[in-house]
Amino acid sequence: MRMSQLSAESGVAIATIKYYLREGLLHQGEQVAATRAEYDESHLRRLRLIRALLEVGRLPITSIKKVIEAVDDETLPVHYMLGTAHYAISPVVEAGEGEEWAAAREQADRMIDDLGWQVSRNAPGRDELAQTLVKLRQLGLETDLTPYAQAAHQLVTEVELDTIPLDGPRDAAVEALVLGTVLYGRAFDALRRLAQESESARRLKVSPPGPGDA
C-alpha cells in the first residue's frame, strides 16, 4: 500500500509517519519508484505498537526507541524483549538507603523467593514493592501481602499471559503486553474501589440506593 493508505488504515497522520521513518522507529517501505514506496502489514503492526507505547504506555520517544530496538533485535529472546517494554512502562522508583530500606527490600525479595517466582534481581517491581513496604511499616499497617500476591499470580497465569501472542510477530507481543498491563491494571483498580464501596454498604447495612440515589 502507499503511504496515504497506510495513514488511512492506521489512523496516523502522514507527517507523523514521516517523522517515525526519519527517527528510525518505523522501517522504510519498499522503494518501487523514485518517488514511491510500498508499505505492508508489518508497517501497520509497527504503527499500532508505537501508538500503544505512546498513548497507553505514555512513554517518551527516547524510551520508545529503546523498546523498538529490542523488538528489531531478532537475536534478543522474546522474554527479554518483553522485559525491555515491561521495565520501560514501570513506575520509576529510586532505591532507598539505610536499614529500613534494606529490611523492606529483603522482605520483598524473600516473598518473591517463597512464591517461587522467577524474576530478575533488577526488576523495578522489587524496589516498587520495597518502597510500599517501607510506607506500610512506617504507618503501622499490615505488611503481609500474600493474599495480593496470590490474586496477582492467579490473574496472570490464568488470564493475562494468554492474551499475549508469544509465537507471532514480535511487535504484536510487545503491543499486547503493554496494553494489557496498563489497561487491565486500570480496570482492576476501578473494580477494587467499586467492590470496597459495595462491601462497606453491606457491612454498614446501608439500604440499597434508589434510582435517583437520594
Added chain:
Amino acid sequence: MRMSQLSAESGVAIATIKYYLREGLLHQGEQVAATRAEYDESHLRRLRLIRALLEVGRLPITSIKKVIEAVDDETLPVHYMLGTAHYAISPVVEAGEGEEWAAAREQADRMIDDLGWQVSRNAPGRDELAQTLVKLRQLGLETDLTPYAQAAHQLVTEVELDTIPLDGPRDAAVEALVLGTVLYGRAFDALRRLAQESESARRLKVSPPGPGDA
C-alpha cells in the same frame, strides 16, 4: 499535651499545625490559660488523617477540607463519610459522549448489577470502568472483566475491609480507608508486574537467572 509535644509526637511542624488550626482542618485545643492550649489524642488522630490525605492520597487542601467536613459531621453515616474520602482520592474521569461511551457505561453498569454489588449510580469507578472498556474495545481487546472483578471482590471482602475500624473514631476509619486503598493498590500493581515477568520466564523456558543476573 502542649503544642510543642503535639508537634513532636505527630512529626508535624508547629507552623503547619497553626496553619491547620487557622484553616479549620484541626479543631482548637482546650484553652487552659491565656497563652496555652491543651491538645489530646483526638488532635493526634486528626493530624495522622491530614497527613494520609496529603501525602498518600495526594489531595489538595480544598479536597482535604471536604473530607474533614464529612468526618466532623456526626450526622453523616459512616458509609457516606467513607464514600466522601473514597471519591476524593479516585482518579477524575470525565463522562464521555456518543454511542460508544453509552454502550461501555451500560456494560459497566450491567456487570456491577450482575455481581450484585451495591454501588451508587454516581460512583466515579463506574465512569473509570466505562472509559477503560471504550479503550479495550477500540483496541480489539477482551472486555470480559469478570476474573478481575472476582479477584477484586475476594481481596476486598476477605482482607481489605477488615483493616478499616468501622466502630472506632471516624478519623481513624477514613485514614485506614485512604492508606489501604492507595498503598495496597500500589503493592498489587507491583506484584502483578512481577508475576507477569515470572510467568513469561516460565512459558518461554528461560533458565533461572544467576546471582549476578548475567
